[in-house]
Amino acid sequence: MDKKTIYKISKKYRAKRVLLFGSSLKPEIESRDIDIAVEGILPKDFFSYYGDIIADFPRSFYNNYRFFFNL
Structure with a gap:
């Protein structure tokens, strides 16, 4: 995921x-996550926003996520 996509x-x-x-x-650290804080999104749109952000992550993120939570 890049900044343009988040924007x-x-x-x-x-x-x-x-x-x-x-x-x-x-840039010198290989990050495994993206930390973002968002202001101004309507509460009713929160999960849709989150879903759009998460859907754009590379497949490797989902593999790490499943491992972390033992899904």
Whole structure:
């Protein structure tokens, strides 16, 4: 997932502000996740927004997620 994709999805849901933080901002570190804080999305749109963000992650993310939660 890249910043352009996050921007596009956030714009779709009319987010007022999106903050990226954590290891994903450090190019020297291979990050395994993306930490974001979002302001301004309507509560009724939260899960749709989250679903759109999650759907764009690479397949390797889902493999790690399943392993972590023993699904």
